[in-house]
Amino acid sequence: MSKLNLQAFEISFDDEGYLLTLDRWNESVAVELASRENIKLTEAHWEIIRLIRKFHQRYQMAPASRALISYVRKELGSDKGRSVYVMRLFGGSAAKTVAKIAGLPKPDNCI
Amino acid sequence: MQHKTLTFITRQAPYGNNKAKLIMDAALAAAVFEQQVNFLFMDDGVFQLIQKQNAEFISSKTIGRALETLELYGIEQVLVDAASLQERHIAADDLSIPVKILKAKEVRQLTTNSDVVINL
Amino acid sequence: MSALHTISGSPSSGLLDSCLKLICPGDGILFIQDGVYYGCPPYLIDCVSKDNALFALREDLLARGVFSILAERIDPVGYGRFVELTVDYDKVISWS
Numbered sequence: 001m002s003k004l005n006l007q008a009f010e011i012s013f014d015d016e017g018y019l020l021t022l023d024r025w026n027e028s029v030a031v032e033l034a035s036r037e038n039i040k041l042t043e044a045h046w047e048i049i050r051l052i053r054k055f056h057q058r059y060q061m062a063p064a065s066r067a068l069i070s071y072v073r074k075e076l077g078s079d080k081g082r083s084v085y086v087m088r089l090f091g092g093s094a095a096k097t098v099a100k101i102a103g104l105p106k107p108d109n110c111i
Numbered sequence: 112m113q114h115k116t117l118t119f120i121t122r123q124a125p126y127g128n129n130k131a132k133l134i135m136d137a138a139l140a141a142a143v144f145e146q147q148v149n150f151l152f153m154d155d156g157v158f159q160l161i162q163k164q165n166a167e168f169i170s171s172k173t174i175g176r177a178l179e180t181l182e183l184y185g186i187e188q189v190l191v192d193a194a195s196l197q198e199r200h201i202a203a204d205d206l207s208i209p210v211k212i213l214k215a216k217e218v219r220q221l222t223t224n225s226d227v228v229i230n231l
Numbered sequence: 232m233s234a235l236h237t238i239s240g241s242p243s244s245g246l247l248d249s250c251l252k253l254i255c256p257g258d259g260i261l262f263i264q265d266g267v268y269y270g271c272p273p274y275l276i277d278c279v280s281k282d283n284a285l286f287a288l289r290e291d292l293l294a295r296g297v298f299s300i301l302a303e304r305i306d307p308v309g310y311g312r313f314v315e316l317t318v319d320y321d322k323v324i325s326w327s
Contacts, residue, residue: 124241124265124268124295125295126264126265126294126295127239127240127241127264127265154243155241155243155265155268158241158268158295161295161296161297162296163296163299164294164295164296165293165294165296166294167294168289168290168291168293168294169290169291169294171294173294198273199268199271199272199273200271200272200273
């Protein structure tokens with residue numbers, strides 16, 4: 001288990017780097033988590049991060065890639081609701097990476 | 112990948128055990144593998160479709176929320192056995208997600224036309 | 232000697248039928264977990280004698296979205312009352 005000291009909070013992660021204490025997430029944590037994945041967050045990233053958090057809040061689960069893309073298409077339109085768009089932002093395992101940065105648990109049903 | 116038709120039959124009430132959650136996860140996983148998935152509510156499984164559930168009262172996750180994701184996973188065939196609804200006096204327009212209601216004969220056709228049938 | 236019978240399976244479990252085989256006048260039945268579906272239509276509890284008080288755990292009803300269709304005969308109780316009931320009756324017999 002790794003730990004990160006940020007703003008006097010001690011935040012715990014599981015062995016794969018997912019946040020264990022979901023309520024400790026904030027935007028600074030996201031920036032730090034993204035940098036661990038070598039991603040510099042732009043507004044386009046934030047849009048997807050906010051969306052996946054909304055998904056989690058609504059459906060009480062983290063989406064696998066197929067559901068994430070469908071949801072992006074539904075909420076942001078078909079230009080962005082494509083694997084290639086999301087993968088360009090977050091890499092090949094986009095659903096896992098977004099979940100990690102957004103402070104969610106690892107998606108169920110992820111291959 | 113070869114495409115098969117898989118029918119998942121969910122027969123348990125939502126919170127008494129974890130079987131409802133397990134079979135839904137299995138169906139979602141099959142959908143991720145781009146298989147043709149049918150998802151059928153039968154017997155006590157139709158209790159999952161009751162509106163206004165709130166599992167926070169028992170420190171659990173409300174299953175209705177997860178059921179709404181079936182569509183996002185590309186599962187279009189969300190079905191319910193008419194007899195199971197009738198036995199429990201649950202009206203078709205009282206259900207929490209859009210489903211297609213099947214008569215006994217159609218349920219049999221569904222399973223006959225499936226390569227794999229999994230029920231829990 | 233009166234007993235409180237707790238039933239924790241849905242009507243498909245047939246637990247109420249088993250319970251009714253040995254229930255005595257003055258006993259109570261408390262429906263918990265999936266047992267609370269017994270309190271919903273088609274109201275299988277109609278066959279329980281009026282000599283037996285019926286209760287259902289409120290939290291389990293609310294979680295399952297069936298609080299509003301609970302049979303009038305059944306008294307919804309919270310956890311506090313649940314504990315009181317287990318004390319008020321001489322013993323508890325659980326059906327699961």
